[in-house]
Amino acid sequence: MAEPATTPNPAPGSDHEVVRELYARFGDNALTFQATRDGLPTVWVARSQLVDVLRYLRNLPRPYVMLYDLSAVDERLRNLREGQPASDFTVFYHLLSLERNSDVRIKVALAEGDLSIPTVRDIWPNADWYEREVFDLFGIHFQGHPHLFRLLMPRYWKGHPLRKDYPARATEFDPFILDIARQDEAQEALRFNPEEWGMKRSARDEDYMFLNLGPNHPSAHGAFRIILQLDGEEIVDCVPDIGYHHRGAEKMAERQSWHSYIPYTDRIDYLGGVMNNLPYVLAVEKLAGIEVPDRVKVIRVMMAEMFRITSHLLFLGTFIVDVGAITPIFFAFTDRQKAYDVIEAITGFRMHPAWYRIGGVAQDLPNGWDKLVRTFVDWLPKRLDDYEKAGLRNGILRSRTVGVAQYNTKEALEWGVTGPGLRATGVNYDLRKARPYSGYENFEFDVPVYHNGDAYDRCMVRINEMRQSLRIIRQCLDNMPAGPYKADHPLTCPPPKERTLQDIETLITHFLSVTWGPVIPAGEACQMIEATKGINSYYLFSDRSTMSYRTRIRTPSFPHLQQIPSVIRGSMVPDLIAYLASIDFVMADVDR
């Protein structure tokens, strides 16, 4: 009974262009707008309309080209969800548009007795693994998905770990005993069955060899398995298999205080160090409404860029090793050591400092930090030139990588590729420029872009990114603001202590905040950053508790591995090795 009013009350969310477009196409009643702490337009749609809505968004003028993330949340124990439709399990789709430089989040409510939803694989191919992950961890069925097997857990696993009724601690299970029968079951579950993936064992003139590359292989960069269907040394098809490094980081987040989860983030992209802390603490600060001082922003940027350099140096060394030249990696490790000398002096730790805090960093910079940092930024540029001259201009290396494992921008976007892998196809999209966070808008730097989209260009992007990171660090060095290293806010961690011994209320608050941890206001917030390997984000759900209700970690390496078969079909085994090296993934970042 909507009477046209004289002063029409705009439907909620109408200040977002995409929401207006959705209203115009599907009508006000079909959609429910949800306000979130991150300001990202979030719209609930009915399951029956999901595919239409997503297809519409994919085909809009200035389309949402990338399925950036897809996951779910078990809402059954959530108390504070005012204004949201009733739901037992919610599946959410996070879509990204480069042309708009903005996102939209679509949510679908599911009832516990009817956990099925149509697949969107034919709109974005990278929905494949995301849907398998949701099936695996939540038990939600995706109708029409041809390979709806478990992705992270072993095939024989019972239960769906990210459900709220699934225990999170080992003590809640029976003791684990590995007997022969169980071992056989586990091994049998790993047997590869080509027919299951629509592969033939032989063609008219040849039999195919199925080669198990990994989970232990010198060039698999961790516990990663990829099964190759080979005709000679030509890869006819392949199936990547992940989950060997799965530690349940998202589940652990539901049993750790907001503060004590920070060290777990370090171990997601284990080469990224404090770079991993950044999206997490930024997302928590959004929920808590904390604005950090300028000095904190600059310190965070400086340390994050230090880790970008150490990660890229490791990439560079292993990349060259994987095409057969064994020497440069030793030089790269020498350089990393010099970077770690600086990192260690500042944070007190090397690879996993867990050094950022909610509302600040753990300590102020030590005396003499500037001298250390300056020594490093003066040292590295000449070495980078050496690597480029001695390593990357080598004719054999070029013949191994130029034109190898090539993909174009369209393919990159539909597979969810971000970071250097995307910028090597000619797209200038770096979140530090496109959506500055933590004060990146105040720095001068360029975004290296290459155009061939092959293994060689992915390497060149990274080597030039190191040069830009050095530029950023130098600016931090010259313009470090004075001031506190932590925000003056009751929810920072550890909380302010100055007045605790002067009045009892402050003392009690401080005591509770230290023992239980801060209670973060209810709401949802997502923070994306340009991490070492692509775009990394934390999407946090708070139910006004000392712990996160749900923590979704979107990592860049996950879609990058999913893309492998589409790129490498028809190439040779050595090309696959060069390709794997050029992706620059770590399995902890894939499996979480």
Add this chain to the structure above:
Amino acid sequence: MMDWLTDETLAIIIAVLKSVVILLGVVMVAAFLIFVERRLLALWQDRYGPNRVGPFGLAQLIADMMKMFFKEDWTPPFADKLLFWIAPAIAVSGLLMSFCVVPITPTWGVADLDIGLLFFLAMAGLSVYAVMFAGWASNSKYALLGAVRSTAQTLTYEVFMGLSLLGVVAVAGTFNLREIVEAQKDMWFVIPQFIGFITFFVAGVAVAHRAPFDQPEAEQELAAGFFTEYSGLKWGMFFVGEYVGVVVVSALLTVLFFGGWYGPFLDAAPWLAFFYFAAKTAFFIMLFILLRGALPRPRYDHMMAAGWKVMLPLTLINLLVTGAVVLMRTPPVAL
């Protein structure tokens, strides 16, 4: 009494003793290269390498050997036992045999075969069986891929390796290696036969399965290639066999192109002959190690393409030109 000790038997005994000394020398040098390579690579890679056992880490070899001897020598149950056992023996002995035609000094050397060079080529050809047997008998996919690569590569480099040496044969007029050295008294063959030298060097690296032509055992691609399934002493034999290959090829480069034992002041001090031979050989051995430290590995089909499309025509042209020059210089025969 000692009447059986005629000059003849004495000569035989001395020859046998010399052979044993040379054999042990080559094997020792090859084994010692394990240490040399690790230290040299470390030097070039800005690190220390093995420097703990003994002075300068010299006793590292003993430690390595003991480890290798006492490791479990495991034969996979799915392997073809006989071939699996024969392969490492061929790997060591094939190229080791060919060292017997190498003249070390004017007085030292095992055999002066008139077909010395052909004997080397034959032995180098046989050594591919080590890789093929190992790859086939292991009954493992990685080993098989390594063996297939090796076989394909062998077909490529064997052809131009033989042709690259024919220039030397044409100029010297003999297959006998001692006579080839003596023909270089005034000028080393590397000068007239520079193309021959380059092509033989490339082929030699491939014969020894050394980087950058180590595709059959490319660690980054095939784990350990054809010897993935080997362990303990049998694996060690492949390992030492590779270094024997390096020593033999280096010695042949010295003998065929760099004048063998020749060098200045040889008339005044004949003992310098061994020094010259050893120094030149050591130079090439180190060059092999430097190559491994410096170069990436080409794809094996790129390597084969280069073999057929560049190396083979190059050796043929070299042979044609050499033949023409030799014919021009030969005084016409009166009919």
